[in-house]
Amino acid sequence: MENNLFCGDALFSAGCGRVFTVDYKAQYETLQKFKRLDDAITVYPGHEYTETNLRFAYDMHPENEKISKSLEEVQELRAKGQPTLPTTIGREKEINLFLQVETLEDFIELRNARDAL
């Protein structure tokens, strides 16, 4: 809608929804579609899962400074009871591992690793 994306559970900040339907291909393709949107699009996910998602991303890639810096910022906001949302497509492209995978196989592997927590 205009410059806003209301994505429900398809995309979270630094994460994405679980694939209850087991249709990983549909979820992967949806994320690829989001990735092609303009960086300036404001994203309104359905849940405030940013901190948990960033902790997972940090565990996977502790060397990634954008992720570690975002985790610190998000922890500060949450400690003050403030939301981390909305986000933007540009920000998500930097911190969301699910938008960074380049193949369906990598997406499934990452989703399974996240689900195992």
Ligand SMILES: [Fe+2]
């Ligand atoms: Fe939900």
